[in-house]
Amino acid sequence: MxxxxxxxxxxxxxxxxxxxxxxxxxxxxxxxxxxxxxxxxxxxxxxxxxxxxxxxxxxxxxxxxxxxxxxxxxxxxxxxxxxxxxxxxxxxxxxxxxxxxxxxxxxxxxxxxxxxxxxxxxxxxxxxxxxxxxxxxxxxxxxxxxxxQRVVDGHPFHPNCRSRPGFSVAEQLAYGPEHRPVVELGLWPVPAEECLLTGEWPAELRDGERLLLPVHPWQAAHVLKGRPERGLGGARPLMSLRTLALPGGPHVKTALSARLTSSVRDISVYSIALSATLSAFAESLAARTDGLLHFTRTLGAATADSPDLAAVLRESPREYAGPGERVVPVAALATTELPGRPGWSAAFARLALTVGLRLLELGVALEAHGQNLLVVLDERGEPLRLVYRDLADIRISPARLARHGIAMPELTGRIVTDDENALRRKLFGSLVAGALAGTTGSAAALGEALESAVREVPRTSDLAALCEDPLPAKALTLMRLSPRTPGDQWARLPNPLK
Structure with a gap:
């Protein structure tokens, strides 16, 4: 026993x-x-x-x-x-x-x-x-x-797929999206002059000269050690637990200074400072995808100069669904039998690679894993176009942008790189070894979907690398066992196309 x-x-x-x-x-x-x-x-x-x-x-x-x-x-x-x-x-x-x-x-x-x-x-x-x-x-x-909330098992490849140390059973039941709760967020007042604010902050989240920052109740109890003055009820937790859908309104990303899977989920001051610039830049990029990709706009982002007290308001992805259409996170595709025709995985892979490689050629590598990437489905379940959310960990190449006559936005820090390996790892590791692999479920099925898709994707040097080289994937266990090594570390997986 x-x-x-x-x-x-x-x-x-x-x-x-x-x-x-x-x-x-x-x-x-x-x-x-x-x-x-x-x-x-x-x-x-x-x-x-x-x-x-x-x-x-x-x-x-x-x-x-x-x-x-x-x-x-x-x-x-x-x-x-x-x-x-x-x-x-x-x-x-x-x-x-x-x-x-x-x-x-x-x-x-x-x-x-x-x-x-x-x-x-x-x-x-x-x-x-x-x-x-x-x-x-x-x-x-x-x-x-x-x-x-249909995604019960969490990350398909991470051993810490459901690790939530610091959460009691009552808190998991109250806040975990797979348990389908309704959550009341706290509203934490902070003098506006003490906040870094980008974008617009709605009137309903202001109190005179104070901003009311949405705060996750776990964060209020365990990190901020206080009680917010008032609440914002009816929020539904999304796949990431710390991001919630407000009734009839936007999504709100809250700081949650707990270790979920491998990372502490606070919101850096760096990401708040860049959020408006990144959102505007992403909108300009979407115009170059022939309608195949939309980015959820960041409406407003604020921090009280602390990663433990910050919030981001984003458009709901449903804004990009037409009549009869659904917007589905890629990670949730495996939870529902789609009624589309045979060859669905190849059609989806072709759409995702077309968009991902086009942006990479222009100079932007998306972190297009199954949580950030969503697909718009028609009434029959056919993939029509993509929606991408959460720009905090994309990578941007000034040299590639310049080759295509695109002005580099005013950005600094980790998000900026001309390292081709870093750019390809970011996209291929998240999209192919992550989103597409998680949807197809095996090397044989992934290889079959990719083999069909790559025949119809425009030829670039990035596509050649995808077809010929080992496939990069984050070495999630190595990273967890290497506390003194900052940043991502990578595994080189067998290429399912070879």
Missing amino acids: HRPTTAEAEVAAELAEVRPGLASRYADELPGARSAVLSRLWRALAHEPLPWVTGRESVPEGLNLRLSDGRRLHGPRADPYRTADYADSVRLEGTAYDDPARLMTALGVAHGTPFVAELGHSVASLALSRAGRPDPSNEWPEEDWEWE
């Missing part, structure tokens, strides 16, 4: 207090949650450039890894683009491990202790998320936030 980890036992105990009706379903979901997180971890061990994995050997019954201390680790074949849960256990020196946290403990690698705790949280939170999901339905949701 499996002995529950600390995180599993803590969630079970809290659940018995706050939602006892879910307790038995939670227990039933734990084995599948362990397999889901272990599958993601095994993918990382098999494909990321981890310094303590010194050899990899494919064998008829799976994959063997040789570790720097001489030990051997055995598991199943590790398709880097597979999204199904497939690793029920792996064997370290003959001992079977079905729990990712216990496996990492046994591996004993440097900086592994925080990661072990997060893996435990990921399993427990994922089981909780699966326990509360409704019965599957192929009915199309009416509201945009309903699509977002």
Whole structure:
């Protein structure tokens, strides 16, 4: 019998207090949650450039890894683009491990202790998320936030797909989008002269000479240690948890200084300062895509000179849907059977590559993963055009813009680079190894969709690199185990087109 980890036992105990009706379903979901997180971890061990994995050997019954201390680790074949849960256990020196946290403990690698705790949280939170999901339905949701809340499992390739340390069970149920809550945001008053504000701030979020900054209730309780003067009710949390849809209005991105998956979700002063410039620049770029891409406009962004107290107001993507159309986050596509014709994945890949490569040629690399990228579907489910949101992590090349006679916006910092590898990694790692792989679900299916799509995409040097080189993907586990190495680190995955 499996002995529950600390995180599993803590969630079970809290659940018995706050939602006892879910307790038995939670227990039933734990084995599948362990397999889901272990599958993601095994993918990382098999494909990321981890310094303590010194050899990899494919064998008829799976994959063997040789570790720097001489030990051997055995598991199943590790398709880097597979999204199904497939690793029920792996064997370290003959001992079977079905729990990712216990496996990492046994591996004993440097900086592994925080990661072990997060893996435990990921399993427990994922089981909780699966326990509360409704019965599957192929009915199309009416509201945009309903699509977002269908994504129960989180990131398709990250071992910390549901890691929420610092969130109690009650808070996960109250704020996690997959639990479908309605949230009341706090409104935190700050004197306007103490704020950095870009764009327009609506009158309903002002109180005389003060700005009222929307604040997530978790942030108010745990970080700001105070109680807002008033609330803003009826908000529906979206896939990222910290971004919420306001009733009949825009989306609001709040600061949330908690570690979700790998990152602390605050809002940097840097991103607030650039938001209006980036939004205007993106609108000018959209005009160069023949109507195939829209960017959600940033309406206003404000910070009290702190990443812990800031908010961004954005257009809802539904603004770009016509009659009978739906705007669906790419990550939510796998949750619904689309009624479109055979070859849907190839048609979607062709649309996404056409847009992504065109912008890359012009000088802009989108971080087009399944959360940032949305697709507009017609009544039959056919992909028509794309919508992109959250410009904070795109990359812009002044040299490429200049080649096409496009004026460089007034931007500085990490967002600006002429490094071709960095530009290609940003787009290919998020769009191909992320959004498209997460939609197709395997190397064979991804290769088939890409092979059909690339025949109809205009030829560029970037397309040649996509077809010939290994496919870049963020080395998410390596990054989590490298606290002293800033920035992104990358794995080179087998190219599904070769």
